[in-house]
Amino acid sequence: MKRGEILVLCLVVALLIAPTISANIFSDFWKDFRARITGEATTGTASLNLTVGNTAPTISFVLAVSAQNPLESGYRSVLLNFTVNDTDGSSNVNLSSARARFNRTGESNRDNFTCANIGSGGTGQTFTCNVSMYYFDELGVWTINVSARDNEAASIENSTSNFTFNLLTAMVISPTALTWPTLNLTATNFSSNNDPVLINNTGNSANGTINQTAYNLRGETTTTQFIFAGNFTTGNVTDGCGAGINTSIMANATSKQLNGTNFSKGNNSLSYVNQTSGQEQIFYCLRGVPQDVTGQSYSSSFYGSWVVEIIV
Amino acid sequence: MLKNSVDKFKKVYDKSVRNYLLFFTLTILSISVASAAGVSTPYWNTNPLKLGPGESIVFSLGLQNMVGDENITLRANLTKGYEIARIIDANTDYFVPIGSSDDVKVNIEVKIPENAELGKVYGLEASFLQVSGGGGGGFFSVASAFTQRIPVEVVGETTESAVYGQKPSKNYAVYMVLALVILGIILVAVNIKKRRR
Numbered sequence: 001m002k003r004g005e006i007l008v009l010c011l012v013v014a015l016l017i018a019p020t021i022s023a024n025i026f027s028d029f030w031k032d033f034r035a036r037i038t039g040e041a042t043t044g045t046a047s048l049n050l051t052v053g054n055t056a057p058t059i060s061f062v063l064a065v066s067a068q069n070p071l072e073s074g075y076r077s078v079l080l081n082f083t084v085n086d087t088d089g090s091s092n093v094n095l096s097s098a099r100a101r102f103n104r105t106g107e108s109n110r111d112n113f114t115c116a117n118i119g120s121g122g123t124g125q126t127f128t129c130n131v132s133m134y135y136f137d138e139l140g141v142w143t144i145n146v147s148a149r150d151n152e153a154a155s156i157e158n159s160t161s162n163f164t165f166n167l168l169t170a171m172v173i174s175p176t177a178l179t180w181p182t183l184n185l186t187a188t189n190f191s192s193n194n195d196p197v198l199i200n201n202t203g204n205s206a207n208g209t210i211n212q213t214a215y216n217l218r219g220e221t222t223t224t225q226f227i228f229a230g231n232f233t234t235g236n237v238t239d240g241c242g243a244g245i246n247t248s249i250m251a252n253a254t255s256k257q258l259n260g261t262n263f264s265k266g267n268n269s270l271s272y273v274n275q276t277s278g279q280e281q282i283f284y285c286l287r288g289v290p291q292d293v294t295g296q297s298y299s300s301s302f303y304g305s306w307v308v309e310i311i312v
Numbered sequence: 313m314l315k316n317s318v319d320k321f322k323k324v325y326d327k328s329v330r331n332y333l334l335f336f337t338l339t340i341l342s343i344s345v346a347s348a349a350g351v352s353t354p355y356w357n358t359n360p361l362k363l364g365p366g367e368s369i370v371f372s373l374g375l376q377n378m379v380g381d382e383n384i385t386l387r388a389n390l391t392k393g394y395e396i397a398r399i400i401d402a403n404t405d406y407f408v409p410i411g412s413s414d415d416v417k418v419n420i421e422v423k424i425p426e427n428a429e430l431g432k433v434y435g436l437e438a439s440f441l442q443v444s445g446g447g448g449g450g451f452f453s454v455a456s457a458f459t460q461r462i463p464v465e466v467v468g469e470t471t472e473s474a475v476y477g478q479k480p481s482k483n484y485a486v487y488m489v490l491a492l493v494i495l496g497i498i499l500v501a502v503n504i505k506k507r508r509r
Contacts, residue, residue, distance in 0.1 A: 069352040069414050072378035139356060164359075169458050170350025172379050178452040197454055202379055203350050217452065305455035307441065312356070312460055 056154035057086040057093055060124060062146055065163035068133060072170045073202035073268065075132040078102070078163070084148040084156070085124040093125040097149035100129035102142045102163075110137070136265045136278055139167045139204050168203035169312045171263075176305075178284055188288045189241035196236075196281035199308065200268045208263035208312040210280060214250035215303035221296040228252065233285045236261045241285035255309060258282065263310055282308070347456045348380035351440055352414055360433065360463035361422065368423040373438060373460065374414030375406055383409045385444040388418050393436030396464060397422045405443065424466055434464040 063081040070076055080100050086092045098115035115129035127148070141164055147157035178192045199210065214229035235247030235258065246260030266278030273279050300306060352374040355361045363369060377384055388404045390397055400421045408416050420438065441457040 067354055069374055071413055072348070072350040072376040074378060140359070164354075166352055166354050167356040167359075168350050168352045168376070169460055170348070170376060170379075171456060171458075172348040173454060173456055174347070176347045176454045178454065180452075192452075202348065203352075213457075300452050305453040307455050307457045309439075309457040309459060312458070 054092075054150065054152040054154055055087045057084050057148060057150045057156045059083065059146060059148065059156055059158040060085045062144065062158060062161045064161065065144060067164040067166055069166045070133065070135045070137065070139075070168040070204050072168065073135055073172070073200075075134045077130045078133055080129045080131060080144065080146070081118070081126060082129075082146045082158070083124045083126045085122075086150050087123055088150065090120040090123050090125050092150045092152070094149045094151050095125065097147075097155075098125075098127035098129070099147050100131055101145040101147075102131055102133065103145060104138060104140065104142045107138050107142075110134075110142075133165060134267070135168065135170070135202055136204055136267050137165060138206075138265070139165055141165075165204070167205055167312070169205040169208065169310055170201070170203035171308075171310055172200040172202050173308055174198055174200075180286060183286070183289060185289060185291060185293075187286075190286045191241060192284040192286075196283045197308065198273070199263070199280045199282065201263055201265055201278035201280075202268065204265050205263065205310070205312040206265045208310050210258045210261040210263050210282070211255045211309040211311060212248070212250065212258055212282070213253065213255045213307040213309065215300060215306060216252050217298040217300055218302040219293070219296050219298055220301075222294060223302070225290075225293045225296070225298075227286070227289055227293065227298045229254075231287055231289060233287060234258055235283055235285075236281060237283065241287060247285070253303075255307075263312075347384075347442060347454070348377065349384055349386060349408065349440070349442055349456055349458070350376035350378070351386075351418075351438075351458050351460055352376065353460055353462060355462045357461060357463060360465040361436075362465050362467045363422065363424045364467055365424055365428045365430070366426040368421065370400065370419055370421045372417040372419050375408045375412060375416040375418065375440075376414060377408040377410055377412045380410060383407065384442055386440045387443045389439045389441070390420075391437045391439045391459065393434050393462075393464065396424060396434050397436050399438075422464055424464070428466045430466055430468055432466045434466075436462040436464055438462065 059082055061083040065078060065080060068076055068078055082098075082100075084093050084098065095117045096114075098117070100112045100115055102110040110131050110133055112129040112131045115127040117125055118128045119126050129146075133142075141162050143159055144161040144163060145157060145159045147155060149155040175194055175197065178197070179194050180190060181193050183190055212234050214232060214234075216229050217227040219225040229250040229252040232250045233241060233247040234250060237246045237260070241247070248256050248259050250256060261280050261282065262275055263280060264275035264278055266276050268278055270277035271279070273281060354371060361369070361371070375386055386406045386408055388399055388406060390399060397420055400419050406416050406418060418438070420436075422436070437459055439457065439459045442455045
C-alpha cells in the first residue's frame with residue numbers, strides 16, 4: 001500500500017470515530033456545565049423496567065380418546081391427557097390453568113376446569129383430566145377442546161381432536177307387577193289400581209318406539225278359562241280405557257306399538273314425567289271380561305310376562 | 313221351608329259369585345321394584361357398520377345392569393340380517409350381574425358376500441328379552457326388552473370398522489413379492505451395466 005493510500009485510510013477512520021468521541025466529550029461537558037449553573041445533581045439512581053417478549057405456550061399433544069359407551073343412568077368418566085409446551089421453560093406454564101371441554105352442537109358442554117399436572121419434561125407440562133359424560137348426552141362425535149395459560153396469562157387452546165359417544169339403549173320400568181281391584185262380570189273400562197308403569201330412559205337413545213307384547217291371562221284354578229289380551233288397552237293417558245288415538249288394543253303374543261308414546265332421552269332426575277326428562281308412562285285398562293268366566297284369579301304366570309320393548 | 317230358604321240363598325250366592333266376584337288379582341306373590349337393563353352399541357342408524365364385499369368383522373354389544381337391584385338374564389336373538397350375521401357366543405342367554413357396565417359382551421360376526429352390491433344396506437336387528445330377574449313375579453307381570461337396529465353398509469373401501477372390531481388383515485404378500493421383483497430387476501440391470509464397462 002502506498003503511503004498516500006495509508007493516509008487516506010487513516011483519515012476516513014478518523015472521520016468515522018471523531019463524532020462519536022466528540023459527542024460524548026461535549027455531552028459530558030455540557031452536563032457538567034449545566035449542573036454547575038443549575039445545581040442539578042450529576043448522578044442519581046433510577047429504576048428500570050425491561051420487558052422481555054413472552055412466548056405463548058403451545059399444545060403439542062392430545063392423547064386420542066377412543067369411542068366411549070354411556071353408563072346406564074350415570075356418567076362415564078372420560079380420561080384425557082395433553083401436553084402444554086412453553087419455549088420460556090416448562091416452569092412458565094401455569095399448572096392450575098389446564099382445562100378440558102367436550103362439546104357438541106345443541107348439547108350442554110362437559111368440562112373439567114381442574115385438570116391435574118402429572119409431570120414435566122423438556123419445555124412441556126403434561127396434564128390429565130377426567131370429564132364426565134352423562135347417560136343422556138347425545139350420541140355421535142364430540143369435539144375435545146383443551147386449553148392452558150402460562151404465568152404471563154398468554155393462553156392457548158386446541159380443538160383438533162374428537163371422540164365418538166356411542167349409543168346406549170336402556171330403561172328402567174316400574175312397577176313390574178300390576179294389580180286390579182276385584183271385578184264383576186259386568187264391569188267395563190277398569191284401570192289397573194297401581195299403574196302407570198313408568199319408563200325411564202336411562203340411556204341416550206332418542207326417538208325410539210315403545211311396543212307392548214301382551215299375552216292371554218289364564219285362570220289360576222280353572223285353567224281352561226282366560227281373559228284375553230284383546231280385552232286390554234294400553235296407552236299413555238290416564239283415561240287409557242277405550243280405543244282412542246293414545247291407546248292401543250292388545251293382541252295375544254303380538255308386539256304392538258303403543259300409540260302416543262315416545263322414547264326420548266333426558267335427565268330422569270328432573271322428574272317431569274315427559275319427554276324432556278326422558279320419561280314415559282303407560283296405563284293399562286281392562287275393557288271388559290268374557291261373560292263365560294268364573295270368579296277366580298287370572299294371571300300371566302302361564303304364558304309369561306307382558307313385554308315392554310324399546311325399538312331403536 | 314228352611315230347605316227352600318237355604319236353596320234360595322245358595323242360588324243367590326252362586327249368582328253373586330258367578331256374576332259379581334271375579335277375583336282378578338288380590339294377592340301379589342312377589343314384586344320386583346324395578347326392571348332395568350341396557351345395551352350399548354358402536355353402530356346405529358346414522359353410523360352404520362361399513363364393510364366391503366367379502367369382508368368380515370366381529371364386533372360386540374355391551375350389556376349393562378347398573379340400576380336394577382338384582383342380577384338379570386337377557387336372551388339375545390338376531391331377528392333380522394341373519395343372512396350376513398350371527399351371534400358367535402355358544403350360549404345366547406347372558407347373565408348380567410348387578411353393576412355390570414359393558415362387562416358382558418355379545419359377540420356378533422358379520423360376513424358380507426363377495427358378490428354384494430356396493431351401496432347396499434343390510435338391516436341387522438338384535439333383540440334382547442329379559443328372561444329372569446327384574447320382571448314382576450306377580451299375577452300380572454311386565455318384563456323389558458330391547459331391539460337394536462344396526463345398519464350394515466357395503467362400501468368399496470372400508471375405513472373405520474377396525475376401530476370397533478377385529479377386521480381381517482389384508483393380503484400384503486402380493487405387494488412384497490412385487491417389491492422384491494422390482495428390486496431384483498434393478499440389481500440385475502446395475503450388474504449388467506458394470507460388466508459392459
